[in-house]
Amino acid sequence: MNNKSLKIDDLQASISGKKILKGVSLNIKKGEVHAIMGPNGSGKSTLAYTLMGHPSYKIEDGSLLLNDENINMLSPDERAKRGLFLAFQYPVAIPGVTVMNFLRNIYNKKIALANGGKPVSIFQFNTLLKERMGFLKMEESFAKRYVNEGFSGGEKKRLEILQLEILNPDLAVLDEPDSGLDIDALKVVSEGVNRAIEKGVGVIMVTHYARILNYVKPNFVHVFIDGRVVKSGGPELAKELEDKGYDWLKGKVNSKH
Amino acid sequence: MTKGIAGIGEDYKYGFKTPEKYVFKSKKGLSKEVVEEISHLKGEPEWMRKFRLKSLEIFLKKPMPWWGGDLSGVNFDDIYYFIRPSDKQGRTWDEVPKEIRDTFDKLGIPEAERKFLAGVGAQYESEAVYHNLKEEWKKKGVIFLDTDTALKEYPDIFKEHFSTVVPPADNKFAALNSAVWSGGSFIYVPEGVHIEIPLQAYFRINAQNMGQFERSLIIAEPGSFVHYVEGCTAPIYSTNSLHTAVVEIIIKKGARLRYTTIQNWSKNVYNLVTKRAVAYEDATMEWVDGNLGSKVTMKYPAVFMHGRGAKADILSLTIAGKGQNQDVGGKVIHMAPHTSSNIISKSISQNGGRSSYRGLVKVLKGCHGVKSNVKCDAMILDDKSRSDTYPYMDIDEKKVSIGHEATVSRVTDEQLFYLMNRGLSESEAAAMVVSGFIEPIVKELPMEYAVEMNRLIQLQMEGAVG
Ligand SMILES: Nc1ncnc2c1ncn2[C@@H]1O[C@H](COP(=O)(O)OP(=O)(O)O)[C@@H](O)[C@H]1O
Ligand SMILES: [Mg+2]
Numbered sequence: 173m174n175n176k177s178l179k180i181d182d183l184q185a186s187i188s189g190k191k192i193l194k195g196v197s198l199n200i201k202k203g204e205v206h207a208i209m210g211p212n213g214s215g216k217s218t219l220a221y222t223l224m225g226h227p228s229y230k231i232e233d234g235s236l237l238l239n240d241e242n243i244n245m246l247s248p249d250e251r252a253k254r255g256l257f258l259a260f261q262y263p264v265a266i267p268g269v270t271v272m273n274f275l276r277n278i279y280n281k282k283i284a285l286a287n288g289g290k291p292v293s294i295f296q297f298n299t300l301l302k303e304r305m306g307f308l309k310m311e312e313s314f315a316k317r318y319v320n321e322g323f324s325g326g327e328k329k330r331l332e333i334l335q336l337e338i339l340n341p342d343l344a345v346l347d348e349p350d351s352g353l354d355i356d357a358l359k360v361v362s363e364g365v366n367r368a369i370e371k372g373v374g375v376i377m378v379t380h381y382a383r384i385l386n387y388v389k390p391n392f393v394h395v396f397i398d399g400r401v402v403k404s405g406g407p408e409l410a411k412e413l414e415d416k417g418y419d420w421l422k423g424k425v426n427s428k429h
Numbered sequence: 430m431t432k433g434i435a436g437i438g439e440d441y442k443y444g445f446k447t448p449e450k451y452v453f454k455s456k457k458g459l460s461k462e463v464v465e466e467i468s469h470l471k472g473e474p475e476w477m478r479k480f481r482l483k484s485l486e487i488f489l490k491k492p493m494p495w496w497g498g499d500l501s502g503v504n505f506d507d508i509y510y511f512i513r514p515s516d517k518q519g520r521t522w523d524e525v526p527k528e529i530r531d532t533f534d535k536l537g538i539p540e541a542e543r544k545f546l547a548g549v550g551a552q553y554e555s556e557a558v559y560h561n562l563k564e565e566w567k568k569k570g571v572i573f574l575d576t577d578t579a580l581k582e583y584p585d586i587f588k589e590h591f592s593t594v595v596p597p598a599d600n601k602f603a604a605l606n607s608a609v610w611s612g613g614s615f616i617y618v619p620e621g622v623h624i625e626i627p628l629q630a631y632f633r634i635n636a637q638n639m640g641q642f643e644r645s646l647i648i649a650e651p652g653s654f655v656h657y658v659e660g661c662t663a664p665i666y667s668t669n670s671l672h673t674a675v676v677e678i679i680i681k682k683g684a685r686l687r688y689t690t691i692q693n694w695s696k697n698v699y700n701l702v703t704k705r706a707v708a709y710e711d712a713t714m715e716w717v718d719g720n721l722g723s724k725v726t727m728k729y730p731a732v733f734m735h736g737r738g739a740k741a742d743i744l745s746l747t748i749a750g751k752g753q754n755q756d757v758g759g760k761v762i763h764m765a766p767h768t769s770s771n772i773i774s775k776s777i778s779q780n781g782g783r784s785s786y787r788g789l790v791k792v793l794k795g796c797h798g799v800k801s802n803v804k805c806d807a808m809i810l811d812d813k814s815r816s817d818t819y820p821y822m823d824i825d826e827k828k829v830s831i832g833h834e835a836t837v838s839r840v841t842d843e844q845l846f847y848l849m850n851r852g853l854s855e856s857e858a859a860a861m862v863v864s865g866f867i868e869p870i871v872k873e874l875p876m877e878y879a880v881e882m883n884r885l886i887q888l889q890m891e892g893a894v895g
Contacts, residue, residue, distance in 0.1 A: 224846075224850050226846050227842065227846070228842070247849065247855070248846055248849035248850050249849040249850075249852055249853060249854050249855070249858075251850075252849065252850055252851060252852040253852060256850075257850070257851075258850050260847065263847065264841070264843045264844050264847045266844060266847075266848070266861065266862060266865050267865050267866065268864070268865030268866055268867070268868035268869065269861055269862075269864070269865035269868070274861070277853070277861065278848075278851040278852055278853065281851075281852045281853060281857075282852055285852070318865070319865075335851065339851065339852070
């Protein structure tokens, strides 16, 4: 189980012909927590989308190795099958599809893949869902709403974490799961992330602020500027960034790279 | 990411044919002789014979509609106007000729009847081969018959209401139906009776170049309720068939009627239907109109609100695929104060299909306190397909509240990416977005139809994407 890993090697990617990722290398093992911190517009979401195979993002060079398999060319669902997951910074609405139906669908798909298993009944699933929603302090009526439609920022983030917990992937990229949350919501979301980590998921935590790292402890911190990792270190690096901001690192390229 | 989604015809599972064995088949084409022959074979009263002949004259005089779908493929000379499938109508399915019974078995009708219906009528070509209403409802005075039988058994109620809602001169196709009508449902719900589970009729065309002209008449007495459901399918032929029905509904004070249609004709059927209800004081009419099949459909269920406090609800769901033109909508005519109407239309166009919403909101002078809301949502799944909206308004009163809203949407790359990231394939993801789009209407369908609808969407999304 612990040999599961994602190796990002010199990843370069562009959107609409514009190069955003300019050579990113990272090595994430299952169970580890990597924080990626960087200013707005530095390409953090681009990295997340490229890892997940968004069709608008083109890999120009470099490779993605998931458990030693090159996944550069795989579609998003093939990547999901192999254990990747993205909690979106801005999750999209799916009008008319209830949270409950949506979650049961993706859960059953996952189960069917995992062991060719039978789908769970509506009743079984609702029992599970109720429990998980309770953990995230979500009202029961939430399950009947349409996916991300008219959700507040905090509700969207919770639904992303709910999916993380229900799907239990091997490796999850969490793209700013903390943005726009008040302190209570931040705690609830962090607890969800920590439960997932306890179950063994590897995490790439993309964040703009160090705040969430007080609740979710990273093993590694990477500073991301202008499409590159310019510095890597331990948790103490987050503290340093909080004090000093990003400016002192601009124009710097990580020596390890 | 979506390149297009397979049309319904590719997955049409009702396209099977049954050998033609008929008691009587009129010769092709329309003439005075054919009309007389129909009336004669049915042993009708003189007034009906005359009504038919007069209607034929009107039909011949009226021009084809210049608007709506392309009807250039309709050849009135190349249609069989009357086919009698069997010389006796069954009260039990065992009494229905075996091949016809097998057809309805395949369509799941007897099973549905056992499970969740109060009564069932089954029409095959021009006439009903089966009709049954559960004893419980007969005892309460409910009448549920095919329209031919109703004319024989209840001549007075029949004559009092027939053609009062849709006169032959209303439009060319109403005139055609009035000339050659055959079969259809007749429903009478006595005062205060609530039929809690639906009545259903199923219309099947089997013969090639067939014209089916059923005529339905529904009367809901004060304070009553009924939900009537109709379904229809046909085999796939390379030549065209014609389905031209007229439905007349009368809802008296405080009664409520829901009429659900799941139209799933094969793609060689022209479906040109006139459906209209009159609603008296505090009465409610609900049209739930699903159009999935056919080559061209022109159908605008209407509600004439004659009485104060009357309500009209029209839910329209349309899927236009390859080679299909669905020209549908609804009409609400506010003829009394404090009447209200609500039209929700959802259409999906794909694979070169074309769908149009065509609707009318009319408020007569003096009808203060009228409320009307129209919402049209179109989803277009590829660049070959098209959707149009023609919302007509004719408001002759100031103290009213009228709303209109129209949206056009697509399945976006961002939605597909999101759902695929959760492990769904591209076609599953597209199906999920589409089923969400139509959910507000699907949830109003009887369970069995809702399940079927989602299954159809699922099927359609497979194969054609990616
Ligand atoms: N669809 C797009 N077309 C062109 N440029 C884009 C597009 N999406 C993002 N970008 C650009 O890519 C850069 C990185 O954006 P993003 O990955 O969202 O950064 P971050 O998540 O770090 O804030 C920005 O300069 C942004 O303007
Ligand atoms: Mg971002």
